[in-house]
Amino acid sequence: MTGTASPAIHISGAAALQDETRSPVPSTQREGLTVSMLINGQPYQFNIDSRTSLLDLLRDHAGLTGTKKGCDHGQCGACTVLTDGRRTLSCMSFAAMNDGWEITTIEGLSSADGDLHPMQQAFIDHDAFQCGYCTPGQILSAVACVEEGHAESDADIREYMSGNLCRCAAYPNIVAAVKQARNEMEKA
Amino acid sequence: MLPFDYERASTVREALAACAGSSEMPPTGAPSQFIAGGTNMSDYMRLGVTRPSHLMDINLIQDASLRTIEIGSLEIRLGALVRMSEVEDHQEISRRCPMLPESLKVAASRQIRNMATLAGNVLQRTRCEYFREISWPCNKRNPGSGCSAMDGFNRQHAVLGVSDACIATYHGDFAQALIALDATVEIAGQGANRRIRFAELHLQPGDNPEVETVLRPDEMITAIVISVPGWAARSKYLKIRDRESYAFALASTAVALDLDGDIVRDVRIGLGGVASVPWRAVPAEDVLRGKIFSEDLASKAADAAFANAKPREHNAFKVALGKQTLVRALMEVREMKL
Ligand SMILES: Cc1cc2nc3c(=O)[nH]c(=O)nc-3n(C[C@H](O)[C@H](O)[C@H](O)COP(=O)(O)OP(=O)(O)OC[C@H]3O[C@@H](n4cnc5c(N)ncnc54)[C@H](O)[C@@H]3O)c2cc1C
Ligand code: SF4
Numbered sequence: 001m002t003g004t005a006s007p008a009i010h011i012s013g014a015a016a017l018q019d020e021t022r023s024p025v026p027s028t029q030r031e032g033l034t035v036s037m038l039i040n041g042q043p044y045q046f047n048i049d050s051r052t053s054l055l056d057l058l059r060d061h062a063g064l065t066g067t068k069k070g071c072d073h074g075q076c077g078a079c080t081v082l083t084d085g086r087r088t089l090s091c092m093s094f095a096a097m098n099d100g101w102e103i104t105t106i107e108g109l110s111s112a113d114g115d116l117h118p119m120q121q122a123f124i125d126h127d128a129f130q131c132g133y134c135t136p137g138q139i140l141s142a143v144a145c146v147e148e149g150h151a152e153s154d155a156d157i158r159e160y161m162s163g164n165l166c167r168c169a170a171y172p173n174i175v176a177a178v179k180q181a182r183n184e185m186e187k188a
Numbered sequence: 189m190l191p192f193d194y195e196r197a198s199t200v201r202e203a204l205a206a207c208a209g210s211s212e213m214p215p216t217g218a219p220s221q222f223i224a225g226g227t228n229m230s231d232y233m234r235l236g237v238t239r240p241s242h243l244m245d246i247n248l249i250q251d252a253s254l255r256t257i258e259i260g261s262l263e264i265r266l267g268a269l270v271r272m273s274e275v276e277d278h279q280e281i282s283r284r285c286p287m288l289p290e291s292l293k294v295a296a297s298r299q300i301r302n303m304a305t306l307a308g309n310v311l312q313r314t315r316c317e318y319f320r321e322i323s324w325p326c327n328k329r330n331p332g333s334g335c336s337a338m339d340g341f342n343r344q345h346a347v348l349g350v351s352d353a354c355i356a357t358y359h360g361d362f363a364q365a366l367i368a369l370d371a372t373v374e375i376a377g378q379g380a381n382r383r384i385r386f387a388e389l390h391l392q393p394g395d396n397p398e399v400e401t402v403l404r405p406d407e408m409i410t411a412i413v414i415s416v417p418g419w420a421a422r423s424k425y426l427k428i429r430d431r432e433s434y435a436f437a438l439a440s441t442a443v444a445l446d447l448d449g450d451i452v453r454d455v456r457i458g459l460g461g462v463a464s465v466p467w468r469a470v471p472a473e474d475v476l477r478g479k480i481f482s483e484d485l486a487s488k489a490a491d492a493a494f495a496n497a498k499p500r501e502h503n504a505f506k507v508a509l510g511k512q513t514l515v516r517a518l519m520e521v522r523e524m525k526l
């Protein structure tokens with residue numbers, strides 16, 4: 001994985017709650033953590049507590065609530081985003097670890113003029129959801145799944161999409177949607 | 189989650205130096221801990237199971253060898269920060285030793301495998317539900333408090349390498365392929381660097397289940413080195429679970445078979461989902477080596493593998509399932525066309 005390499009930094013996101021008795025840790029900044037990233041092509045900078053997950057940063061600090069919190073423990077895939085083009089779980093990453101990275105959320109998938117991404121359109125065409133809660137994660141995961149070349153067969157799609165659970169069990173329609181979008185993405 | 193200071197290392201030395209103050213064993217209890225992919229660490233920190241006050245992010249260490257896959261004629265060297273998905277997709281490794289990428293492909297989900305590192309993967313902590321939920325007594329999380337799983341709901345728990353203090357399963361898949369191939373771990377330390385056999389990395393629970401590995405807090409895994417014999421092309425990873433994907437193993441096996449006609453010249457067997465640590469089934473290998481392969485022999489080997497099993501109330505099925513899994517894997521690798 002590559003990222004913006006930065007020199008060692010010593011920062012504390014927990015200054016206020018620091019326990020005086022514990023062993024000293026290198027800590028030269030105490031006013032919180034500054035994190036910069038490119039989200040959906042826009043540069044952002046945040047001042048955050050070190051505990052902030054990438055998911056909470058996106059939802060609460062950037063106001064991008066399209067990324068959903070299902071379990072907050074890596075077990076459902078609702079929080080899937082693309083980090084430098086690869087699908088990851090935003091609930092399992094501390095926001096500070098994403099400093100300098102490029103994040104794509106569901107809000108950044110359609111083109112600037114508002115045209116839906118072929119995967120978004122395919123989900124609509126195939127009615128690949130009911131409540132829609134898992135859908136942003138499904139769509140981002142599916143885009144990456146096609147780009148990885150892991151959407152060649154139904155079995156592959158099921159296996160490589162297994163990290164995205166759907167409580168409404170829209171699975172057959174999701175597979176159909178991924179196939180349609182795959183064909184269009186490959187043509188493009 | 190308890191507050192912590194976040195720091196980013198740019199060299200291995202820097203990472204080690206920051207964790208040097210903590211003489212406390214084990215690393216998982218130290219005030220200063222490493223974070224790599226974060227998929228295990230963030231989970232256990234959020235649950236309050238792991239409580240470092242200082243987190244050292246090792247992802248941006250400049251040393252490129254940490255991120256490199258090196259394929260030699262005899263050895264494969266995998267840098268500690270290589271992501272699971274990179275090895276999963278590696279054609280050459282797949283050709284030389286299918287069980288390595290297979291063991292990664294069936295682990296977790298693609299999103300997690302894009303984040304998780306190989307070193308973090310082998311060091312992942314148990315999924316014992318009582319360990320994860322901090323209101324329960326647990327000797328591993330809170331030494332001396334008792335083991336809630338012993339007479340609790342222990343369906344997921346281990347039957348091999350268990351103790352009176354802890355019966356937690358080691359849930360990793362990749363480690364079973366590594367132990368079968370007798371891989372080596374390269375470790376950077378404050379004082380000196382060392383190399384150990386992968387088989388020596390994890391410790392059975394014994395009386396101190398809180399001590400999970402031989403690593404000190406100021407030591408870092410830098411690489412995993414695997415010598416891959418030519419015959420490892422005849423290998424596979426078979427994983428049995430409650431659902432077909434995105435679930436931990438109930439029983440699994442990494443098997444490599446060296447055949448001379450029907451005679452077993454050599455064989456390597458790792459067992460997952462059933463033991464407290466990555467598990468090499470040496471007694472099963474001994475039953476097979478030098479004999480004419482048959483289903484009956486495979487089944488005798490499976491009996492030997494589980495001869496010392498210590499099942500509890502809800503996990504006795506793992507003995508039968510573990511044996512079946514091993515027999516099936518052996519039969520399937522025998523049939524592989526190379
Ligand atoms: C829902 C879910 C399902 C999963 N299913 C499976 C499965 O089926 N099979 C499977 O095998 N795994 C499974 N996993 C576990 C997953 O594979 C691990 O969480 C992951 O591999 C850990 O790697 P990481 O780089 O994210 O580690 P981290 O979380 O960053 O670190 C894990 C531990 O290793 C230490 N560490 C990391 N790197 C080093 C180093 N270089 N030197 C010394 N110490 C280090 C850390 O301090 C920490 O204690 C699952 C996880 C989740 C959340
Ligand atoms: S099995 Fe081990 S980890 Fe689980 S409750 Fe018992 S002591 Fe804790």
Ligand code: FES
Nearest residue numbers: 070071072077091
């Ligand atoms: S919210 Fe991240 S996987 Fe469920």
Ligand code: FES
Nearest residue numbers: 130132166167168
């Ligand atoms: S559409 Fe409801 S959870 Fe998937």
